[in-house]
Amino acid sequence: MSIEFEAERRLGGFRYSAGLAAKNELVVLFGHSGAGKSLTLQFISGLMRPDRGRIAIAGETVFDSAGGINLPPQHRRTGYVVQELALFDHLSVAENVAFGMPRERDRRRRVAELLGLLDLAGFEARRPRTLSGGQRQRVALARALAREAPVLLLDEPFSALDDTLRNGMRRELLRLRSELGLTILFVTHDLREAHFLADRVAVFDAGRILQDGSREEVFRRPATRRVAELTGVANILEGRVAGFEQGHPVVEVAGVALRCAPPVGRIPRTGDVVDLAIRAERVVLRRGAEGGDQPNQFSAVTAEQFAFGSTHTLRLEPAGAGPSVEVELAARPYEVLQGRRGGSGSSNSRPGTFMSCRATWTRPRRAPATPRATAAGAPRA
Amino acid sequence: MRVPADRAALATVTLLAAVFALFFLLPFAGLIDRAIADGETWSLLRTRQVREALVLSFWAATLASVLAGVLGTPGAYLLARGHFPGRAIADALIDLPIVLPPTVAGVALLTAFGRRGLVGEPIEAWTGFTFGFRTTAVVMAQLLVAAPFYVRAAKSGFDAVDPQLERVAYTLGASRVRTFARITVPQAWPALVAGTVLCWSRAMGELGATLIFAGNLEGRTQTMPLAVISAFEGSSLGLPGAVALSLILLVAALVVLAAFRLAARNGARS
Numbered sequence: 001m002s003i004e005f006e007a008e009r010r011l012g013g014f015r016y017s018a019g020l021a022a023k024n025e026l027v028v029l030f031g032h033s034g035a036g037k038s039l040t041l042q043f044i045s046g047l048m049r050p051d052r053g054r055i056a057i058a059g060e061t062v063f064d065s066a067g068g069i070n071l072p073p074q075h076r077r078t079g080y081v082v083q084e085l086a087l088f089d090h091l092s093v094a095e096n097v098a099f100g101m102p103r104e105r106d107r108r109r110r111v112a113e114l115l116g117l118l119d120l121a122g123f124e125a126r127r128p129r130t131l132s133g134g135q136r137q138r139v140a141l142a143r144a145l146a147r148e149a150p151v152l153l154l155d156e157p158f159s160a161l162d163d164t165l166r167n168g169m170r171r172e173l174l175r176l177r178s179e180l181g182l183t184i185l186f187v188t189h190d191l192r193e194a195h196f197l198a199d200r201v202a203v204f205d206a207g208r209i210l211q212d213g214s215r216e217e218v219f220r221r222p223a224t225r226r227v228a229e230l231t232g233v234a235n236i237l238e239g240r241v242a243g244f245e246q247g248h249p250v251v252e253v254a255g256v257a258l259r260c261a262p263p264v265g266r267i268p269r270t271g272d273v274v275d276l277a278i279r280a281e282r283v284v285l286r287r288g289a290e291g292g293d294q295p296n297q298f299s300a301v302t303a304e305q306f307a308f309g310s311t312h313t314l315r316l317e318p319a320g321a322g323p324s325v326e327v328e329l330a331a332r333p334y335e336v337l338q339g340r341r342g343g344s345g346s347s348n349s350r351p352g353t354f355m356s357c358r359a360t361w362t363r364p365r366r367a368p369a370t371p372r373a374t375a376a377g378a379p380r381a
Numbered sequence: 382m383r384v385p386a387d388r389a390a391l392a393t394v395t396l397l398a399a400v401f402a403l404f405f406l407l408p409f410a411g412l413i414d415r416a417i418a419d420g421e422t423w424s425l426l427r428t429r430q431v432r433e434a435l436v437l438s439f440w441a442a443t444l445a446s447v448l449a450g451v452l453g454t455p456g457a458y459l460l461a462r463g464h465f466p467g468r469a470i471a472d473a474l475i476d477l478p479i480v481l482p483p484t485v486a487g488v489a490l491l492t493a494f495g496r497r498g499l500v501g502e503p504i505e506a507w508t509g510f511t512f513g514f515r516t517t518a519v520v521m522a523q524l525l526v527a528a529p530f531y532v533r534a535a536k537s538g539f540d541a542v543d544p545q546l547e548r549v550a551y552t553l554g555a556s557r558v559r560t561f562a563r564i565t566v567p568q569a570w571p572a573l574v575a576g577t578v579l580c581w582s583r584a585m586g587e588l589g590a591t592l593i594f595a596g597n598l599e600g601r602t603q604t605m606p607l608a609v610i611s612a613f614e615g616s617s618l619g620l621p622g623a624v625a626l627s628l629i630l631l632v633a634a635l636v637v638l639a640a641f642r643l644a645a646r647n648g649a650r651s
Contacts, residue, residue, distance in 0.1 A: 047548050091567075100553025
């Protein structure tokens with residue numbers, strides 16, 4: 001089942017203008033709050049009317065400003081879970097779920113099926129307010145699914161959950177998508193959630209979609225500096241294209257030449273100033289010796305470090321030429337690098353830590369194009 | 382250890398509260414004491430005049446409350462949810478009959494629906510029907526004075542219903558009518574009940590507007606409060622009759638209060 005969407009709307013000083021299409025996949029609408037993600041869902045569900053645009057759900061046009069079509073929410077085939085859930089507290093769980101069910105259905109059987117599917121069997125007679133946060137979210141999801149709509153709109157539905165529940169719900173959602181063949185639009189500002197769920201990611205900022213592509217593409221090849229910032233790229237460096245090497249651009253940053261991935265989109269020319277994106281988790285650190293013929297290597301020392309339990313973040317300053325770079329290491333490679341097997345004393349800040357990184361370049365400044373650098377050294381730790 | 386100044390303050394507060402409580406309780410104690418001393422309360426309650434006043438008051442107040450519900454609910458909902466020009470003014474005007482002396486409301490009714498009133502005169506000319514000085518007028522007077530209490534309460538009730546619930550109901554395919562009946566009204570139910578009780582109590586006690594617009598005709602427009610006035614002004618009931626009628630109104634008020642509390646507590650629990 002598919003959705004085609006294109007809408008424009010002015011709301012005071014805010015201008016919304018975005019379009020996207022999806023079919024049998026889970027698209028994460030990603031961005032900060034106020035970027036227009038929830039607005040997108042409201043346009044699709046019919047709760048808010050665009051100034052201009054066209055929306056089609058499963059081939060049926062539900063809104064078309066040119067054709068004067070604007071179906072009310074009641075006639076749009078969407079299941080919508082709003083952020084606040086908005087469960088009907090005066091109705092039981094079963095009555096909540098049955099509320100939007102098509103009339104001809106054998107309601108009791110269908111309610112039992114849905115509650116079973118979401119692991120809520122036995123809660124039929126309970127009032128929503130007597131349930132836990134996770135159970136309430138599952139009731140809201142069951143209620144939306146009961147509409148039997150081909151498109152599911154989910155607005156940060158797992159935001160109130162603790163991590164354990166959230167992971168369970170995410171898995172459940174992926175299962176539902178494949179079992180029921182739904183098109184799901186999922187709003188979140190949580191990077192990990194976006195990583196876990198997305199088939200595709202649409203990055204929203206200030207009422208626009210900056211990039212819309214597969215998860216890998218968006219996270220590894222941010223189209224612009226802003227996308228890189230929004231998707232959590234820790235190192236965004238300004239450099240100048242020095243030349244090309246087997247199709248790979250070589251960008252000079254702070255005195256070192258870094259070989260980047262072949263760019264997506266417009267190809268910059270030698271001499272262009274570009275933004276270079278290096279994700280903190282895609283840098284390889286090796287102690288002591290230089291690593292053979294790996295590209296993008298330079299030597300650095302640890303200036304600062306922060307422990308986050310499962311990961312460590314290091315701030316590396318160049319010992320010579322090169323930019324200062326933030327690096328994220330998993331706990332085990334970190335321990336190996338530090339020479340602590342089993343947690344002996346610390347030894348850090350020693351010069352001679354070699355770093356090789358995957359760089360991605362973003363578009364040249366003041367000219368549209370796309371970035372990305374490719375990885376160099378294989379992990380050795 | 383308590384600071385002496387605090388001890389003095391506590392004593393003062395307690396004393397003032399006690400004086401206040403006494404002031405409120407003594408009149409009712411007096412009423413009950415007098416009713417017992419008279420010894421004729423029970424027989425007075427069974428006189429035709431009292432019975433008629435009681436029946437009239439009860440049914441008129443009930444009818445006025447039902448009308449307030451039927452006519453007032455849509456208005457209350459519009460005030461809570463609608464966006465139309467003059468909404469703020471309409472919202473303020475709802476309170477007018479609450480603030481206004483009921484006698485003024487009575488005069489106003491007379492000038493509109495009386496035999497020589499704004500619409501009263503043409504209606505009489507066409508149909509021969511007059512509003513004034515009949516039971517219809519009692520209900521109209523009560524409606525004007527008491528309905529704002531219902532509308533005010535109902536509006537707050539609708540205000541408190543999260544609009545998101547209604548929006549979600551729309552996305553679940555429910556029409557606006559079904560959403561109102563199945564979501565909005567049940568959510569606002571405690572407020573609607575409270576408003577009805579307030580409205581009914583106010584209608585039961587209505588005096589000024591009724592006296593002016595409906596008059597004080599035994600068996601037709603004489604409600605309980607009017608019968609109390611008549612008793613003082615020398616009707617056959619006399620002061621003991623006034624006491625007996627007052628006692629009934631007091632008991633009715635206590636029952637309403639108790640029922641109200643009970644309903645509110647049940648509402649909070651479910």
